[in-house]
Amino acid sequence: MDVTTRPGICRICSAHCGVLATVTDGKLTKVTGDPDNPMFQGYTCVKGRALPEIHNNPLRLLQSQKRAPDGTYAAVEAQRAMDEIAAKLQQLIDTHGPRSIALYLGTNGLPYPASALMANAFIRAIESPMFFTANTIDQPGKQIALAAHGHWLGGDVDFHEADSWMLIGTNPLVSKAIGIPGQNPARNLKAALARGMQLIVIDPRRSQTASRAAIHIQPLPGEDVTIVAGMIHVIIREGLYDSEFLVENVDGFDALTRAVAGFTPDYVAERADIPEQQLLDAARLFATHGHRPGMVNAGTGANFAMHGNLLEYLCLCLTTICGRWQRAGERVTRPNTLMPAFEAKAQPHAPYEGWGYGERLRVRGLTDAVCGMPTAALADEILLEGDGQVKALICIGGNPMAAWPDQRKTQRALESLELLVTLDTEMSLTSRLADYVIAPKMQMETPAMTQGSELIKYYTSGTGIPAAYAQYSPRLVDPPEGSDLTEEWEFFLGLAKRMGLELWFVNFFGGGGGRFMESPPVVVNFNGDTEMTTEELFAHMCTNSRVPLEEVASHPHGKIFDVDAIVHDRDADCSARLDVGNAYMMGDLGDVRTDDFRATRSETTFPLRLIPRRHGSFMNSSGTNLSALNRGKAYNPAYMHPAAMAALGLENGALVTISSPHDSIPSVLEADDSLRHDVIAMHHAFGGLPAEDHEVRDRGSNVGRLVPTDTDFDPITGMPRQGNIPVNITAGFVNAIG
Template sequence: MKKAAPHETDISRITTCRICAGQCGIIVELDAAGRVDRVRGDPDNPLTRGYACIKGLTLGEAHSSPNRILHPLRRTDDGRFVQVGMNEALDEIAERLGKILAEHGPDAVAGFRGTMNYTNSLAAHMLPAWLAAMGSHSFFSTMTIDQSAKWITADRLGVWEAGKDPYENAEVLLVIGANPLVSLSTFTMVMQNPVKALKEAKARGTRLLVIDPRRTETAAFADRLLQPLPDEDAALVAGMLRLILEENWADREFCEHNVEGVEALRDALAPFTVDHVAQRCNIAAEDLVAITRDFAEPHPDGRRKRGAAASGTGANMGAFSNLTEHLVECLNVLCGRFAREGDAIGNPGVLGARWPRRAQAIAPTRGWESGWRDAWGYGLLMGERMSAILPQAILGTGTGAVRALVVDGGNPVNALAETAETAAAFGNLQLLVSIDPFLNETSRLAHFILPPPMMLERADIRSRDWESYTLHEPFHQFAQMVARPPENSELIEDWQVFWELAKRTGHKIIFDDVPISMETRPETEDLFRILLRHSAFPAEDLLAEKRGVVLRGDPMCVKPAEPCPPRFQVAPSDVLAELETLAGVRRQTSALRLVCGRVRHVQNSMYHDLPSIARRMPENPLSMHPDDMASRGLVPGALARVRSAHGELRVTVAPDRNLRSGVVTMPHGWGDGRGANVNSLTSLIQGRQTINAMPILSGFDVMVDPVDRNAGQGGPGN
């Protein structure tokens, strides 16, 4: 008999949480019926070491929630949902899809990848494979809602084949508009047990620099914190780059061999003097110089510092977001903050093949400029369409008009700008299918809701394609299925929906470049084996490893560059044009600036109504500095009206001394009867970026006024 893993008994099982990219090791305790009774962190997991956040610890409440959908639902003409059999639902969906394909063509059928599709490895591959089988270009995801600037930067600046400076070698880490101790989504930081990992890094001598208008949970550990006005990130980083070039803090040798356009960039940065940037950002000039010196100035003996800069949604969801991200990565490029020949590769990979990394750039291709384009002039970004275009595509005509949409594990009605207008557009779809265990703003509009097993009721592996970004060590753990689906439920795995629809419409799925049978539905483990067919370790061993282990294998180091390697392009013409436009922008206003943020308790729009979460955070208040509250006659718990150029909300206010004065903040992802959706204050059109249609979702001006609770004007969110 196989020996049980530590802490694994007849009533407890070891697996992983799959809410976010951290994927913490957890122990799930079961009741006599095999249902989830309690979740706790696994102390024997070599990466998470007993850590699990509040979201993972409430997985039991989510799995047993009385609000969970346990059978397929069809929406009737009067808006009610009625239960139908799974095969009946799939047959009718396929029939409607067939008619839409015949009348409007393949691009009229779209798919949307939500957060829970990203952490479901089979569904993450099957959704785009289903669209490709039909010949549809209409693949949308959350990536083009929050951080698509990173994809644009990679494809117009270039990337370093060997990656950024290894985390364990970092002398300095710069975080701009990100809060990785809460979001667990900043690739230069450790995502597993992040507080402990950061404390250990600081004990090794790593200095943490944070640029954020709020003293976040991450900023609380900063050696230096700079709190500028929001939405001045591009100007601020432009000023840092100008100073680096002016003070000769750049890595001259690295730039000579690997960078093109330094002088053109220098010229374009001329307007962004220290004094100019300090005035724009409302910070002290000496503080800007100090944080730039901390990051960029070489050691007295001339050695470069090690450690990279990274940004998050704070920088990627405001105006000039594409320019901001480009300039942030230029900090790394000019200072040469990349793994060099001979450096050990911390995570050469487990699930995928190990391949040699060379100390050289990968040239940008600007892929959105060639190939397919929709009627609104947008191409594809890493194979995806721009999510902010989706409401227009639903209501419009021409190339890329959308008539049917399948949403897997997401809530785009909540996540996109102009909430009411987006919802109205989704209501015009000829077919909307939501694969989700709960009702939300999107699934309430769906013609069909197909409930999947929740994460503890299915097995999974980590993302093969993202493992080197989300893990700094070659770690693997097969996430075993540990709980039974609820009794008498009728559920379908997310990936199976796409296979079943393809079969019914006569399309052949190519799964990860491998044709699969369309006669007999594949077994889950067979699909895992396809994804693991080039793995660095035997697939059978990986599928049996349920405890979590670091698999180092033979050590790998960065290889030398090829002769005449590609170069980073720091000054393409569109970046120079954006810098010129930025230099002419002046925001003089008496309004407050609102930034969106994350909170520990929830992941985007998920699980707000779970009892443990609702007790801790029943709504998402507008946080304000106490001085800003006092000047407007507001007290803690007061009701306020928040107005932007595009909408208004009524919200409860709460004091937060961690904010700088002049800045207010609200968590995103709320609404649907709990809290208020901050995206109701935003526009799908005004100010959006030219390449990716990214709207301004953070850092915009608002007015905040008190509301008389007795005036009959409704409660928060109305």
């Protein structure tokens, strides 16, 4: 028996945990945390430890698949599939123009930076503007807010040094996403609390993170804007802001003061249904606690409700008026390692154009924006006939039938396409509708590096690696014998060669759709004769890295490098200023204040509010069919407070119908006393096709089906209301809609 154990990198999420991978007779058999990794120190989550089951899943595709006219699938050689797909794409472009081709990049494509960037290079090469990502159906307000507010070039406050922190609608102990550093979040929070950090959490649920907070505000869903505006009101009224920082760096303070004037503590307490004193305590604690106060981060739960752009903007405003950014002489929190070095400065980068430019969609007046094209409108662009109609869609690392809002519309759209191609490890809901399913290599069959985990610092404050840490891992296991697998980036290069395209592979080191750049991009030109391995492409991507890739690779367990990076003084001629009074955002805040919330809540047809909830064992729709992860429960329950269940005469485990004004789904009730009585919570990205609702106890149900895309949507990003959904619950299930 041949057994080897070597260090590697888990890429299930953006944390990129350092792991130890055991390969037995050429098969991945065990994955554990790597105790010799200096950043993770032996940590990995249940998803990472299940990588052997994920790799060896009996449902895994080992050959690409082609759909026959009768709807059945048969194996097709990958090179032949590329021939046929390239020919069909060229035919559609010749007949309908480049806009007829769209590409969707899902969350699972992001840990493979070469794949995402090559997909983008391909869509640009055919001159199609129709490049969509999961960003605009999750938290696009983060980029919109940064464009309106501007960037602080000194960077974030370090969580490991802060005396206070505030989290809104996020549970990083499970999601490992925002706020608490995702490199072993439980350990990081425990250490912070031990040194005296005071944590504030705003969440309708007493989550794992909220249960550790000094102050947990448990409001009605959808009132996060109200609460943050109320906190800003208190801080301004009581003079707790950093006046010196404002004078030197900030515009719009008077406009912000006027806009929050109506968000008095008594008004906020009534509207959000929280104790007034709790709001006052939270505002004062955040503004004054300790000699090294921290920052504020909002997550998916808060952004899924309406006004995500405004919420993220107010979070930045709260951070800024309290002066919560790294100052001159302080250590740079995220100094870059496999990205280029940069000179952090204690000064603003001015706001920039964030929306209303570029490609204009044919529906709802939506345009391109710094967060990307509005994904919630893509189904309409497929279904709407006429000039510019999308005829072909390529999906990489995503599962639209599970993730997109309005599942029935999504299904109609995907079934109407002339060409649907997915790159998928198994026959997911979307792949079951595809014309071609390209079978890719999996994590440990490809090389890995942590540059992608560094890059997400441009996504929002509170993300990225808070140290000069990096790791590189070679391929640790060969693909299964007899398989025909390709890497995603090679698929797009293969299409380009067949279509005679020249690809300009651009690795951006910045955010805002290229409007905010910290370092120059790395550009690699691919023509028809280019041959390159993933290892060679990684080397190109790291051409200008602070620490050479070869040096990183010489430390197989990863390394925190000795980088002495401090924030430099402000440039003498710097005139840029951050903006906390953006006119659009202040207008939106005014609309929130004049909203007749009392009348809205008097409506009793849909008395409950449905909120999202992260699942610790799954990354969106991935892995739900694996017993190592689902532990016998492959469905997503509807969590509800036991007292609320009793009031409706419902029992734990009962089958129920959850209805919104748009549609209905079946679900299985599960008691959870961490919730408010008027709230239910469900995990997203579960369920089958609408015709498979009878399998709810085997696969769960699709929450996105309750969400329409053309009402209650953000006018900039197109993202519909996907949290704080008005619903009711009745016993049993009869699907009478659709």
